[in-house]
Every structure is written in C-alpha cells, then in structure tokens.
Amino acid sequence: MNTTARTDAHASDLASRFEETFGAAPDGVWAAPGRVNLIGEHTDYNEGFVLPFAIDKRATTAIRPRGDSTIRLLSTAGAEGIVAADTAALVPGAVTGWAKYPLGVVWALQQRGIDVPGFDLLLHSDVPPGAGLSSSHAIECAVVTALNELTGAGLTAEEMVTLTQHAENAFVGAPTGIMDQSASLRGAGGHAVFLDCRDQTVQLVPFEAQDTGLVLLVIDTKVAHSHSDGGYASRRASCELGAAALGVKALRDVAVADLEAAGGRLDPVTFRRVRHIVTENDRVLQVVDTLRSQGPARIGPLLDASHASMRDDFEISCPELDLAVDTARSHGAIGARMTGGGFGGSAIALTPVGREQQVRDAVVRAFTQAGFTSPDIFTVTPAAGAERIR
Structure with a gap:
C-alpha cells in the first residue's frame, strides 16, 4: 500500500470512529507531523538557525463545529474519556493533560480576535509522546490548520x-521557540527545513539519506521530558543573561570568533551555555552547506560535535542519551546526537543501511546491560507538513 492509500485509509478510519463517538460525520480530517531536529538545538529562541524536518509520524484530528460554545475532545490513546470545555472560559495554566494543546490553540486564536465556535474533536497520534519528536506541536499544528480553514481566518x-x-508560551506555560511548529507546518517530503528564527525565512534543503545508502534511526530512550519543566526554562534564562552581558539583542549576534573575549565577561556556567549556542549556530550553517555540496554522508562529524556540546556545555543530555549515542557510533553510525529539548527523549543516528541492524541490536543490548528501560528504535524520513487529508 502506498503512502497516499495509507493516508486515505487512516483518514477514513478516523472519520468513522468520530461518527461512532459523536453521532455525526466530521467536517474534515487534518494531520500534522512531528519533527526530528537534524541539528540546531536551543538555537531557535536565540534567534539563530535550525535544521529540522517533518517526519512520517503525525497527529491526525477529525473535527466538526458545533452550534454552541462547547468543545468536546477525545483521544484514541486517552483513558480519561471526553474532555469538555467552553470557548468562553479558557484560562491559561488551568488545563492539564493533552487537552491543553488544542485548547491553547483556541485561546490563542481568540487572542487574535478570531471567533472560534464550539466543536467536537477526535485525535489520533503516532508521534511518541515525551520522545523529543514534538508530539505536542503536532497536535497544535493539526488543530490550528483545521480551525484556520473552518473559521476562514x-x-x-x-x-x-x-x-x-x-x-505554548502563554497558555501551556512552555517557553519554546518556533522550530517545532515551523517544521510541522512548513515541511516537505525529502527535505529538511533550514529556518532562520530571526525572520522566519525558510529554505528547503534536500535530505534524502536513503538515496545515499543511509537511514536515520531514532532511538527513543523512554526517558520522558517536558518543555514546561525547569531545566528548559533555566537554559533559556542563561542565554538571555549571556546576551545581555555581551550587549547583543540575541546570541545569534555572537560569532565563534567572539567567544574568546566573551569568556572574560561571563561566569563559567553562562559562558558554557553561550558557547553551545554560538557553536551550534555555526554547525547548522556547516551542515546546510555540506548537504548541498556533498550530501548526507559527510555530516556525521558535525552531528557528533553537536552532541558533545549539548552534553558538556549546555548540560542537557542524560546517561541514556549518552549511551545511545556512544553505542550507535561504535557499532557503525557515521554520526549521532541527542535531539530535542533534552533531559530525556530521543537520539538520532545516521547509519549505513548495511549497519542498521547491528546498531539496533547493540543499543538494545547496551540498555539491557545498563539496567535501562528498553528503547524504541525506528527510522524516519522527511515528510510533508500539515495538511487536510479528508
């Protein structure tokens, strides 16, 4: 079955389940992908550069507007049943669980003066939650794409x-940047999204690893992370402190050549945080140039350097991520790094097709020997961005 046929079958199935649940057919079905960040971690809120791509795992929503102000939400994965809310009574910080993501979108639309009616929504997502693949943004992007169409915004x-x-920032309470949404909303099959986070300029960069005999493995460590926890917020605060101390609008404006002088003006912890952002921005630009001129097989050392910087300077890795990265490298991956906000989640490993099973087996074995929960390991390819699929 090809991709289009799978999509059609999936959309039809979700529409049927919606009708069984809510008693009427949905007005449509919309989907938005999760994302893998190839390189460029924590650079987005520093107005820097990132290189994510939309993946072939996504959140899918069937929606039908109602004639009142009631919102009813149901997830195929949820044990809590239908979550009900009122469009006139949405309060930032008051909603918990997965419902805060679609309700946050409704609230943000209202903040722009867009009238959002009540609606029924059924969600199905195969983006692993807590894995650093932006499962929450996939939900938000599917919902905003649907409501943008349904309201005529x-x-x-x-x-x-x-x-x-x-x-995310004001309703959910997570101080995230714009990378995840940009990949989900603006992605394209076979391409990574080279995003300048200062002005939202996007260039699509070819990234078809399989055409060069490579696969990109995602290793979900099963260590759940959350962008709304203190670790992420404290790293952002350190970056803002560093930018203020260096007299720049954002760390985007600091060059690698400026780091030596910056070291004398910052405390050691803040300097390490700044050094990660500055060098990571430079690595993104190098990866983009390398992909365009030489292809995916030459970016491995830059992925490795990115992980070392996140582990040592930004200090957002964890033992499971380090083990995944080190094991993948030592068993055939040409480059590997943690991906996402850190403190858990997933690693990626760019691996020759002929070494894929060897890397998979070695990582599972290493986790077992370390007493860690067995990881989920799967491949991802660049996919289309958010769209209506029925």
Whole structure:
C-alpha cells in the first residue's frame, strides 16, 4: 500500500470512529507531523538557525463545529474519556493533560480576535509522546490548520507558527521557540527545513539519506521530558543573561570568533551555555552547506560535535542519551546526537543501511546491560507538513 492509500485509509478510519463517538460525520480530517531536529538545538529562541524536518509520524484530528460554545475532545490513546470545555472560559495554566494543546490553540486564536465556535474533536497520534519528536506541536499544528480553514481566518503558515508559539508560551506555560511548529507546518517530503528564527525565512534543503545508502534511526530512550519543566526554562534564562552581558539583542549576534573575549565577561556556567549556542549556530550553517555540496554522508562529524556540546556545555543530555549515542557510533553510525529539548527523549543516528541492524541490536543490548528501560528504535524520513487529508 502506498503512502497516499495509507493516508486515505487512516483518514477514513478516523472519520468513522468520530461518527461512532459523536453521532455525526466530521467536517474534515487534518494531520500534522512531528519533527526530528537534524541539528540546531536551543538555537531557535536565540534567534539563530535550525535544521529540522517533518517526519512520517503525525497527529491526525477529525473535527466538526458545533452550534454552541462547547468543545468536546477525545483521544484514541486517552483513558480519561471526553474532555469538555467552553470557548468562553479558557484560562491559561488551568488545563492539564493533552487537552491543553488544542485548547491553547483556541485561546490563542481568540487572542487574535478570531471567533472560534464550539466543536467536537477526535485525535489520533503516532508521534511518541515525551520522545523529543514534538508530539505536542503536532497536535497544535493539526488543530490550528483545521480551525484556520473552518473559521476562514486566512492565517499564513508564518502566522500559524507564531500563534501556536503563543499558545505554548502563554497558555501551556512552555517557553519554546518556533522550530517545532515551523517544521510541522512548513515541511516537505525529502527535505529538511533550514529556518532562520530571526525572520522566519525558510529554505528547503534536500535530505534524502536513503538515496545515499543511509537511514536515520531514532532511538527513543523512554526517558520522558517536558518543555514546561525547569531545566528548559533555566537554559533559556542563561542565554538571555549571556546576551545581555555581551550587549547583543540575541546570541545569534555572537560569532565563534567572539567567544574568546566573551569568556572574560561571563561566569563559567553562562559562558558554557553561550558557547553551545554560538557553536551550534555555526554547525547548522556547516551542515546546510555540506548537504548541498556533498550530501548526507559527510555530516556525521558535525552531528557528533553537536552532541558533545549539548552534553558538556549546555548540560542537557542524560546517561541514556549518552549511551545511545556512544553505542550507535561504535557499532557503525557515521554520526549521532541527542535531539530535542533534552533531559530525556530521543537520539538520532545516521547509519549505513548495511549497519542498521547491528546498531539496533547493540543499543538494545547496551540498555539491557545498563539496567535501562528498553528503547524504541525506528527510522524516519522527511515528510510533508500539515495538511487536510479528508
């Protein structure tokens, strides 16, 4: 079955389940992908560069507007049943669980003066939660794409990016940047999304690893992380402190050549945080140039350097991520790094097809020997961004 046929079958199945649950057919089915960040971690809120891509795992929503102000939400994965809310009574910070993501989008639309009616929604997602693959943003991007159409709001992709960021920051309480939404809303099959987070400029960069005999493995360590926890917020605060001390608008404005002088003006911890951002921005630019000129097989050392920087300077790795990365490298991966906000989640390993099983087996074995929960390991490929699929 090809991708289009799978999509059609999946959309039809979700529409049928929606009708069984809510008693009427949905007005449509919309989907938005999770993302893998190839390189560029924590650079987005520093107005820097990132290189994510939308993946072939996504959140899918069937939606039908109602004639009142009631919102009813149900997830195929949820044990809590239908979550009900009222469009006139949404309060930032008051909603828990997965429902805060679609409700945050409704609230953010209202903040823009867009009238959102009540609606019924059924969600199905195969983006692993807590794995650093942006499962929450996939939900938000599917919902904003649907409501943008259903309300006739006419928002551009760039406007939907900033709107969902506002929902994350002000309603959910997570101080995230714009990378995840940009990949989910603006991704394209076979390409990574080279995003300048200062002005939202996007360039699509070819990244078809399989054409060069490579696969990108995702190793989900099963160590759940959350962007709304203190670790992420404290790293962002350190970056803002460093930028202020160096007299720049954002760390995007600090060059690698400036780091030596910066070391004398910052405390040791803040300097390490700054050094990660500055060198990571430079690595993103190098990866983009390398992909364009030489292809995926030459980016491995830059992935390795990125992980070392996150582990040592930004200090957002964990033993499970380090074990995944080190084991993958030593058993055939040409480059590996943690991906996502850190403190858990997933690692990626760019691996020759002929070494894929060897890497998989070695990582599982290493986790067992260390007494860690067995990881989930799967491949991802660059996929299309958010869209209506029925």
